[in-house]
Amino acid sequence: MNSYQTFSAHVRDNSPVALVTVIEGPHVGATMVVTPAGIVGGSLGNADIDRIVARDALGELEAGRTSVRHYGPHGESTPEDLIDTETVRIFVESFSPPPLMWIFGAVDFTAALARVAKVLGYHVTVCDAREVFATRRRFPMADEVKVTWPTPMFTENGHRLSSRDAVCILTHDPKFDVPAIQGALATSAGYIGVMGSRKTHAKRLERMAEVGITSAADLARIHSPIGLDLGGRTPEETAISIVGEIIATRTGRNASPLGASDGAIH
Amino acid sequence: MRELLTDIDRWQTDGKRVAIARVVDIEGSGPRGAGAAMAVNQDGEVSGSVSGGCVESAVVSEALAILSGEQPSRVVTFGYSDDEAFAVGLTCGGIIHLFIQPLEW
Numbered sequence: 363m364n365s366y367q368t369f370s371a372h373v374r375d376n377s378p379v380a381l382v383t384v385i386e387g388p389h390v391g392a393t394m395v396v397t398p399a400g401i402v403g404g405s406l407g408n409a410d411i412d413r414i415v416a417r418d419a420l421g422e423l424e425a426g427r428t429s430v431r432h433y434g435p436h437g438e439s440t441p442e443d444l445i446d447t448e449t450v451r452i453f454v455e456s457f458s459p460p461p462l463m464w465i466f467g468a469v470d471f472t473a474a475l476a477r478v479a480k481v482l483g484y485h486v487t488v489c490d491a492r493e494v495f496a497t498r499r500r501f502p503m504a505d506e507v508k509v510t511w512p513t514p515m516f517t518e519n520g521h522r523l524s525s526r527d528a529v530c531i532l533t534h535d536p537k538f539d540v541p542a543i544q545g546a547l548a549t550s551a552g553y554i555g556v557m558g559s560r561k562t563h564a565k566r567l568e569r570m571a572e573v574g575i576t577s578a579a580d581l582a583r584i585h586s587p588i589g590l591d592l593g594g595r596t597p598e599e600t601a602i603s604i605v606g607e608i609i610a611t612r613t614g615r616n617a618s619p620l621g622a623s624d625g626a627i628h
Numbered sequence: 629m630r631e632l633l634t635d636i637d638r639w640q641t642d643g644k645r646v647a648i649a650r651v652v653d654i655e656g657s658g659p660r661g662a663g664a665a666m667a668v669n670q671d672g673e674v675s676g677s678v679s680g681g682c683v684e685s686a687v688v689s690e691a692l693a694i695l696s697g698e699q700p701s702r703v704v705t706f707g708y709s710d711d712e713a714f715a716v717g718l719t720c721g722g723i724i725h726l727f728i729q730p731l732e733w
Binding site: 390430 | 653657661700701727
């Protein structure tokens with residue numbers, strides 16, 4: 363396999379891989395492929411620079427970052443080392459597995475949300491305890507459909523969720539949504555949203571208090587009622603309002619129209 | 629680049645040479661961030677995009693010149709500037725730096 367084939371195999375398997383390319387300096391275009399296991403293909407020109415850049419690329423990969431870095435011809439990276447030497451500019455591009463979205467509740471909103479989440483690149487898992495509803499046939503767009511209760515789902519897989527990931531609880535059912543909220547709060551998920559009317563939300567807050575979910579920090583993590591106030595009604599419109607809120611949560615923006623402000627757009 | 633792999637594989641299977649253009653840096657406002665990529669084959673067929681359509685046709689010309697050996701692999705800059713060298717601009721006023729190389733690694 364050449365470096366490109368090694369690289370594309372990792373991307374297709376959703377296993378983390380960094381593509382490292384000299385964009386200026388000696389050996390322009392030289393490319394190296396780095397995974398958590400080390401250098402798996404290519405070279406930047408000599409063993410010294412390969413070793414040092416591979417170490418740095420691994421750090422970028424773990425953080426999911428893509429950036430341009432500067433070195434000397436043998437990987438020198440301290441400012442004093444770089445005086446009077448040719449600079450090598452290196453583009454480190456991280457390819458991390460897709461973010462995860464877990465959707466609890468196999469309802470009509472679920473299918474629309476799963477479709478929109480796929481457009482954004484999420485790996486989508488639909489989860490419901492009711493066998494007749496949680497079927498592949500109803501959710502062909504989901505990557506996984508699991509027939510299980512929230513508590514075992516979080517106990518067994520909750521460690522996989524990170525700040526890039528989202529948990530959307532659409533069950534509307536007290537038996538299901540409070541355990542799902544409890545489970546989600548115990549993970550590092552970056553977004554937790556729960557569907558329901560304002561009345562449902564108020565009742566749910568009481569039930570959450572009964573099981574000890576009262577801290578301001580926990581309550582601040584829960585987006586409920588889920589979604590932005592777009593005024594939509596259909597499952598598709600609701601799905602857009604949910605992913606809009608997920609994006610705004612990640613970027614820290616307040617999701618107001620750009621026309622109503624004058625700050626930087628990106 | 630993830631979204632380009634299918635087209636690249638098909639072109640390479642057909643024996644076509646391929647260049648890839650990747651956004652390595654953006655100054656100011658830019659439609660796509662670092663990592664946005666497009667692939668161009670020797671016949672000028674395109675997969676993917678690196679901006680909102682502002683610079684793609686110029687990227688195809690650069691990619692073909694690099695594939696033919698008229699130009700070396702290099703960083704190419706597009707964007708708003710008083711400098712005449714930046715002939716092709718982004719409507720959003722940003723500056724975009726692309727690295728273009730033959731996919732031969």
